[in-house]
Amino acid sequence: xxxxxxxxxxxxxxxxxxxxxxxxxxxxxxxxxxxxxxxxxxxxxxxxxxxxxxxxxxxxxxxxxxxxxxxxxxxxxxxxxxxxxxxxxxxxxxxxxxxxxxxxxxxxxxxxxxxxxxxxxxxxxxxxxxxxxxxxxxxxxxxxxxxxxxxxxxxxxxxxxxxxxxxxxxxxxxxxxxxxxxxxxxxxxxxxxxxxxxxxxxxxxxxxxxxxxxxxxxxxxxxxxxxxxxxxxxxxxxxxxxxxxxxxxxxxxxxxxxxxxxxxxxxxxxxxxxxxxxxxxxxxxxxxxxxxxxxxxxxxxxxxxx
DNA sequence: AGGCAGGTGGCCA
DNA sequence: TGGCCACCTGCC
Numbered sequence: 001x002x003x004x005x006x007x008x009x010x011x012x013x014x015x016x017x018x019x020x021x022x023x024x025x026x027x028x029x030x031x032x033x034x035x036x037x038x039x040x041x042x043x044x045x046x047x048x049x050x051x052x053x054x055x056x057x058x059x060x061x062x063x064x065x066x067x068x069x070x071x072x073x074x075x076x077x078x079x080x081x082x083x084x085x086x087x088x089x090x091x092x093x094x095x096x097x098x099x100x101x102x103x104x105x106x107x108x109x110x111x112x113x114x115x116x117x118x119x120x121x122x123x124x125x126x127x128x129x130x131x132x133x134x135x136x137x138x139x140x141x142x143x144x145x146x147x148x149x150x151x152x153x154x155x156x157x158x159x160x161x162x163x164x165x166x167x168x169x170x171x172x173x174x175x176x177x178x179x180x181x182x183x184x185x186x187x188x189x190x191x192x193x194x195x196x197x198x199x200x201x202x203x204x205x206x207x208x209x210x211x212x213x214x215x216x217x218x219x220x221x222x223x224x225x226x227x228x229x230x231x232x233x234x235x236x237x238x239x240x241x242x243x244x245x246x247x248x249x250x251x252x253x254x255x256x257x258x259x260x261x262x263x264x265x266x267x268x269x270x271x272x273x274x275x276x277x278x279x280x281x282x283x284x285x286x287x288x289x290x291x292x293x294x295x296x297x298x299x300x301x302x303x304x305x306x
Numbered sequence: 307a308g309g310c311a312g313g314t315g316g317c318c319a
Numbered sequence: 320t321g322g323c324c325a326c327c328t329g330c331c
Contacts, residue, residue, distance in 0.1 A: 060318065146313040152329070153312090195327025201313080237314050258312035275321090299312085 018069060026099040028077055030127055035059070035072060037300045039130050043247045045141045045154045046175075062161075062175075064134045065168045066092050082169035082189040098132050104160050106252065106290045115286075117268045118294060121301035128297055132246055136178050136217040138248025139230075142240045143200050160193035182209035200235020207233055211279070223251045238276065247291040255283035255291040265304040 030038065039047040039059050047061035058080075068090050069080040079090035094100060107127075112119040133141075145153050157175060164184050165173035176184065182205040189198035208215055218229045223245060227276035228242040242256035257276040265279050266272045274282070287294035 121325060143311090147311050148313095148328085149311055149327090149330090155329095196314090196325085197327080200324085235314065239313060243312085253321080256312080260312060296324095303312095 017083045018080045019221060021071065021073065021080050022079040022090075024070075024079050024093070024097075024099075026097065027079060028092065028097070028099070028127060028129070029075055030072070030077070030129075032072060033055070034128050035070070035077075036124055038131065040150070041068070041294070041296075041300055041303065043131050043151055044214055045144075045150065045157050048154070051275070055175060061177060063092075063137060063170065063263045065171060065174055066096070067172050068093055071158050082172065095132055101129075101132075101250075103127065103129060106177055106293055110287060110290060110294050111158070118287075118297065121297040124304070125297055128251070130243075130250070130293060130296055132247075132250050133248045135214055135244065135248040137175055139204070139215070139233075139236070139244045140175060140181075140201065142243045142247075143195050143204060143233075143235045144194065145240070145243070146197055146200075146235070150198075156193055156197075158192075160189075163192060164188070170249050177203055178208045178215065181205035195290065197261045203234035204236070219249055223253055225249070227254070238280070242280070242292075245294075253284060254291040255280050255287070255295050257283070260299060260302050261295060263296055264306060268298075 029052065031148070036049070036059075039061060040049070044061065044063075046063060047059050049057060051057050051060055058069050060069045061067070063087075067082055067085060068089050071078050071080075079089070079093060081282075107122065108123070108158075110118060113147070114121050141153065141157060144156050148156070161173045161175050164176045164180065165174075166180075167172045183202060186198045186202040190200055192198075194201060218226050220226075221229065226245055226249065227241045229235050230244060231238070233267045239256050239258055242254040245251040246256060247256040257280045261283075262274075262276060263281055265282065266274065269282070271279055271282060273301075283295060
């Protein structure tokens with residue numbers, strides 16, 4: 001800290017001073033499309049694309065008390081942060097992006113050699129990643145996701161942060177913690193256009209408020225035990241529990257089945273008429289220990305080409 | 307203009 | 320268990 005840093009010249013008004021771009025120490029070399037799919041393909045709801053006055057694209061996102069910008073520059077990933085948050089973000093960003101995970105080996109272990117459709121999806125989004133998001137925020141985001149499309153989920157969460165989140169840097173507000181949400185009324189949540197999800201969020205906030213440490217403990221449990229506990233929460237069913245464990249808990253064996261995956265697997269694997277629970281079982285059996293990674297590739301492919 | 311959207315919970319046989 | 324249906328809201 002302390003050391004003065006040059007700031008980006010493209011700083012718009014009312015926004016914090018951002019540090020100079022720094023090279024991310026990571027082997028990851030995503031294409032524009034893969035970066036977009038990773039940050040804004042339904043895993044996370046707090047990233048948005050923006051452009052500098054020079055017309056260069058970058059992504060800006062937030063998680064807990066961190067905010068960062070990412071850009072692809074000459075094929076390499078670079079990052080920037082609000083000046084006051086630089087050191088915190090430097091420490092947290094590799095965890096968030098899964099820098100220390102061996103994605104090559106995980107992808108290699110998927111059954112693409114015997115599964116032509118999976119192979120196509122892998123080729124279409126090479127080196128797609130799963131984010132490692134904060135557990136509690138992932139839970140919040142996916143409770144909000146019920147029968148909503150990504151842009152609308154993003155908008156709900158942006159409203160929530162703007163109205164009920166604390167400021168982490170000038171002009172940037174984080175999402176409220178679950179402890180803070182316990183003090184936000186269901187009506188206030190409805191005012192953030194949560195709709196019927198307001199009851200789920202308020203109910204989960206109340207549940208967690210009565211059980212200090214419950215969520216942190218859940219995050220440490222093995223997949224099956226953690227899932228059983230998540231299912232106790234109002235507004236959390238099979239699909240959302242699996243999303244929380246996959247995108248917020250790095251439990252790669254979890255295989256969320258939503259309407260897209262249901263349709264995609266029915267079509268590509270001849271599972272017509274199968275119910276979500278059966279498709280989930282098929283997914284774990286067919287794709288193996290990193291079934292959730294396969295799911296993300298299939299989901300990306302389906303959104304693009306389906 | 308009415309239906310639908312990355313679900314869940316509750317009620318019915 | 321298995322199959323409905325209500326639940327909010329905004330967008331095509």
